[in-house]
Structure formats: structure tokens, C-alpha cells
Amino acid sequence: MPELPEVETVRRGLAPAMEGFVIERAQINRLDLRWPLPDRMAERLTGARVERLRRRSKYILADLTTGETLLIHLGMSGRMLVSGMMLGGFHHDHPAPQKHDHVVLHMEGGARITFNDARRFGAMDLVRTDREAAHWLLAGLGPEPFGNAFHEDYLIARLKGRATPIKTALLDQRVVAGLGNIYVSEVLHRAGIDPRRKAGRIAAPRVAGLVALIREVLAEAIEAGGSSLRDHRQPDGELGYFQHSFHVYDREGEPCQKPGCTGTVQRIVQSGRSSFFCPSCQR
DNA sequence: ATTAGACCCTGATCGC
DNA sequence: TGCGATCAGGGTCTAA
Known part of the structure; x- marks a missing residue:
């Protein structure tokens, strides 16, 4: 979705x-x-x-x-x-x-x-x-990624002590609202963070850096008209939507696109969902 | 309190 | 061409 x-x-x-x-x-x-x-x-x-x-x-x-x-x-x-x-x-x-x-x-x-x-x-x-x-569906949601309540200190505090993988933590809508399976992979790739890393064990400056990267990745996707796969279409039914491509999502086996990196994108399953990452540049 | 897994439903795709 | 297994961008609920 x-x-x-x-x-x-x-x-x-x-x-x-x-x-x-x-x-x-x-x-x-x-x-x-x-x-x-x-x-x-x-x-x-x-x-x-x-x-x-x-x-x-x-x-x-x-x-x-x-x-x-x-x-x-x-x-x-x-x-x-x-x-x-x-x-x-x-x-x-x-x-x-x-x-x-x-x-x-x-x-x-x-x-x-x-x-x-x-x-x-x-x-x-x-x-x-x-x-x-x-409303019960909205009450538990975390801050909007583009809102003032989402900032570096918030994210650091929110992830502190969490043993869950960072991939799972960012997918948790109570932590930050709006990220899904595609963009979490994209954000972590851009951040150079291994999706399996325990959320509470990532150095504070790297966690802080995620805030800007999350905004960056989401803003670019909105700018691109919202990316899409398969069955998703813009409200007007036009298909110009299928143009946006991702750096790691659904690119298992393909070369990492990070400049200078020679790694290969790998797919793993975390809490039942696919994660895509480059083992070479994501640590 | 956290965290992993089952589950909700239909359709597309892939290997045989 | 058919058929079963697997997977899919969501989230909730249960049980460990």
C-alpha cells in the first residue's frame, strides 16, 4: 500500500x-x-x-x-x-x-x-x-515526520533501550507515523545502517541523522508524485506513477547504487516482512 | 513492557 | 494450461 x-x-x-x-x-x-x-x-x-x-x-x-x-x-x-x-x-x-x-x-x-x-x-x-x-486509529500514532514534534532528541529518546531491530522500530507507527516497508529500507540504505541492528544500540549521532534522512526520502517521493508498484495508481488513474525506482527495495541481487560501493543488495525477512539492504555499506 | 508470529483478504507471479 | 506455493506497499491481536 x-x-x-x-x-x-x-x-x-x-x-x-x-x-x-x-x-x-x-x-x-x-x-x-x-x-x-x-x-x-x-x-x-x-x-x-x-x-x-x-x-x-x-x-x-x-x-x-x-x-x-x-x-x-x-x-x-x-x-x-x-x-x-x-x-x-x-x-x-x-x-x-x-x-x-x-x-x-x-x-x-x-x-x-x-x-x-x-x-x-x-x-x-x-x-x-x-x-x-x-479516535482509536489515530490516538496511538507517533509524530508526523514533517512536524515539529519529530526531531533528533525525540527519536534518540524513543529508541533508547529498544532491543528490536531498527527496521522494525521505524516501521512501528507509534515511533514515527507514515513510514512503510519500502521507505524504511530506502532510509536505512541512505543512512548506511544495517536493518538488523538493535535500535537502542545505534550511536546517538547516527540516530539523529535518521530524522533528516527520513524527511529527505519522503519529500523526494512526494515530489516524484508518490512512487508506486504494481497495483497502485494516482487518483486520476494515470500511470505516470510507475516511474519512480528505489535504490534497494525489490532489488535483491542487484549491485548497490551507492557511489563507490561494490556490494550486492540482499533480501532478508524481519518480523514477517522483506528488508532489502547492502551488507557492504550498511553497518 | 517488548517482541515475534499469526492473521485478515485477494490477486499476481513463479516453479513444476 | 493448470496448480499449488509464495509473496505483496497495511495494521491488529495474541501469546510468549
């Missing part, structure tokens, strides 16, 4: 279709995604105007004029498709309904937002906007 940069890209793609517009009809084709959809979701969305689209970690948050916020998580395979409006100079017609189109928002003016999610690890919920921070 989309990690933070992809979710941010989706949010930006949805904004012109949603911000300022009324949801005329919410079509719900299935009552549960990962969890049951909220009670009376269609009724609660119908007639609401979307004031603003925000992002928190990997969640998209749509503030409604009803005082509620629609919370959306794309899981692993969730996609948002925009149709029925001009996008990038072209009019996107409504596509034929697809398998796994679980929720369709029919917007004032004719645009449609289609949430498609084959694996159904995604989620949607409605929460009172003024109580959003206490």
Missing part, C-alpha cells in the same frame, strides 16, 4: 474533486472493509460538504460541514479513482464498475470518487471532528 508519500499524492489528487463540494450520494456496495463501516454511513455523508482534505500518517481525513470527519485508510491495495471531471487537461469519463468497488461518492457537479480495495485491508470511519485526535 501506499505509504505516506503515496497517501499524500492521493490526497492531492482528490482535493480538486472533493474540497468545497457536496457529497450528493454515497453508494456503499459492501458494509465492511477491514472493519464494519460506521452506522448509517450513507445518510451521514449525504448532503455534507467537504470543507477540507487533510492527511495524518497514512490516513486521509475529509472534514465535513456536518461536524464529522471521514477517515480513510487504503490498506495494502486500496485505490481512489476520480472520474467525471477534467484532470490534467483531459476529461475522465466514469469507468465501468469494477470488482471491489466498495464505496462510490457521487459529488455535486458530476465527479465520482471510487474506493476500490481488493484485499480489504483498508478502512473508513466517521468521527466527530472535535474528537478526532482521540
